[in-house]
Amino acid sequence: MAQAVTGADGATKGRYLAEAEAQKRCVDSSHPPTSMRIEFIQSLPDTWGVDRLHSSDYDFAAIDNEMRTIKDQLGKEEMQDLFDTEVNR
Numbered sequence: 001m002a003q004a005v006t007g008a009d010g011a012t013k014g015r016y017l018a019e020a021e022a023q024k025r026c027v028d029s030s031h032p033p034t035s036m037r038i039e040f041i042q043s044l045p046d047t048w049g050v051d052r053l054h055s056s057d058y059d060f061a062a063i064d065n066e067m068r069t070i071k072d073q074l075g076k077e078e079m080q081d082l083f084d085t086e087v088n089r
Contacts, residue, residue, distance in 0.1 A: 008016065021035035031037070 017035070017038065020033070024033040024035070
């Protein structure tokens with residue numbers, strides 16, 4: 001199916017897009033309509049080829065260390081909630 005869309009000629013693609021826009025089609029309830037996603041992508045500046053972030057510029061070990069207390073507390077709370085749910089079934 002993907003090949004039928006990506007491999008389609010320009011007129012067919014245009015028809016598919018117009019149809020999707022008119023019908024406000026979406027992938028599922030967690031996604032906005034396809035036409036809105038396409039419109040959003042087209043509104044972004046044309047800088048896709050520009051590398052803006054480089055992971056080597058950041059000390060992820062320090063960030064992990066800084067977040068460890070929060071992560072550990074969240075993990076304890078989640079485990080307690082899971083325990084309470086299972087015990088109180």
